[in-house]
Amino acid sequence: MRGVHLLYCLLYKIKDVNPFSSWFARCQTMQALLNGKKGLDVQFGLQILLLPDWRDGPPTRKQWWLWRDRYLYWLWGWTHLNRGTAGRIPNDTLWHELQAKFDTSDSAVTPV
Numbered sequence: 480m481r482g483v484h485l486l487y488c489l490l491y492k493i494k495d496v497n498p499f500s501s502w503f504a505r506c507q508t509m510q511a512l513l514n515g516k517k518g519l520d521v522q523f524g525l526q527i528l529l530l531p532d533w534r535d536g537p538p539t540r541k542q543w544w545l546w547r548d549r550y551l552y553w554l555w556g557w558t559h560l561n562r563g564t565a566g567r568i569p570n571d572t573l574w575h576e577l578q579a580k581f582d583t584s585d586s587a588v589t590p591v
Contacts, residue, residue, distance in 0.1 A: 482525045485560045486512060489521065514552055524556025551577055 489512055490498045490505065498508035515522030531538065533547055538546070555574055559566055568574050 481561075484522070486525060489560075493517065519568065520556040520559040522556065523552040524558075524560040525590055526553055526556075528553045547581065551581060570578075 486509055490508055491564075493508055494511075496504065496508055498505045511517055512521045513525060528550065531542070531573075551574075555566070555568065555571070555577055558573060559575075564573075566573055
């Protein structure tokens with residue numbers, strides 16, 4: 480619900496098109512937002528974050544790092560959306576903060 484609300488509120492910040500001129504224009508603008516054409520924070524932050532089910536055993540290093548990267552991208556986008564800020568990976572202070580926080584908490588796991 481929160482993601483839908485954020486997506487709708489972002490329509491008011493789009494300056495180069497008039498998303499409220501028609502339902503079609505509104506849908507096109509939302510699709511552009513979700514596809515990352517207006518910033519990657521929306522694309523990553525509104526993705527569905529899947530949590531791994533590792534009941535069959537621990538993940539491989541590759542599986543762990545793939546999930547970690549997806550999680551970091553999602554967290555970066557979701558945080559920017561909820562703060563009402565924007566940033567660009569990799570030159571973004573929030574991105575560096577999240578990477579540093581995540582890297583110190585899982586320093587026992589190293590990539591292959």
